Amino acid sequence: MACGIAILGSTGSIGRTTLRVVSWLGEEYRVVALSGGRNWEELAKQAQQVKPRLVATAYPEVVEKLTHALEDTDIKVAVGGEGLDEVASHPQADIVVSAIVGSAGLLPTMTAIKCGKRIALANKETLVMAGGLVMEEAKKSGAEIIPVDSEHSAIAQCLAGHRREEVERIVLTASGGPFLGYSRAQLEKVTPEEALKHPKWNMGDKITVDSATLMNKGLEVIEACWLFGLPQDRIDVVVHPQSLVHSLVEFADGSLLAQLAVPDMALPVQYALTYPQRTTSPIEPLNLLEVSSLQFFPPDEVAFPALGLARRAVETGGTAPVVLNGANEVAVEAFLAGKISFNAISQAVEDTLGILDAGSAENIDEVLAADFEAREVARGAVGVLEREKV
Ligand code: NAD
């Protein structure tokens, strides 16, 4: 029987890539459930094409339009948090692709984990907010978590067949984003349009801004701590502008293993679906003769303080990473709306972390309460920075 796939966030960048991959993988894979946000037209179009059993939108205000668009089909339409949970727990789904952006991905991903599904995990915010709880639930239910984030997919590929005790450290590569080499003074003037022009990857707006501030790499350090069971000080970050080496593992004997490929998210998505097998794909292999150089240098943590903030938050533990993440989401939104400057994003995160003491994050309710409080405080911090901008 075909392997059933449910996609949380099918209308986004990773969601659409997943549909592309499933379509070339052929009959062995079948999409059984889809979810999206406000973009009901795209969601309806996808549903007409792949004919899942179930489609859910997170937003009640678009459910009528979605239902109307699918009334000639026998596809069930669901809505809200319950609808997302139905997608995440669909009985015919063997793999749940977690590709909602931000904290909204946490609860449905947790549902899929509790059901023991394989999780193809793109939504790194889930691990940043609740890594301990997620890993514990996965152990209980037997859910496999296969990372889709390109760096973590690379590391998982390098680790295959090795014991964790053999690992000395992990090296995450970072493209450096569109503002590589900029000083803090230059960064003060950059616009949302400039921040959204990523040199190597075509991604959703939030992660593209996170890549520009290096918060994305900070979130990825936290993600790697949970996935691979290492403390943050054994996870290095190097800037590698070519984005061909997707990350590396250093082993006890001094060997470095790396994974290289053209930068295309279809590859880590496909690996997460077909794991532990590999199968053919239309992606062009990297032509080494066309690679003129591979460069690596340290990140500028003065111009890009977000990476250090993330390291400190995971070191503090408890709800500190939840606060980091919630404040960042609020600040990125304010930057994209033109309310605050680029540098004010990390400032708002730092201010929020300074105001809120880290509490315990031992259950989902504590995590959600900390997220709520962080957003309120971050909105205040953003308000102050907004007045300073004017
Ligand atoms: P995107 O903005 O393109 O898509 C987000 C998806 O989530 C859409 O389907 C949207 O409808 C849905 N969504 C948004 N808000 C929602 C809500 N409140 N409730 C339910 N659904 C909601 O984002 P993306 O670039 O595809 O990224 C998705 C996740 O994958 C992020 O966590 C990101 O960090 C991670 N990721 C993305 C890439 C990439 O190349 N795009 C690479 C690595 C990791």
Ligand code: MG
């Ligand atoms: Mg990444």
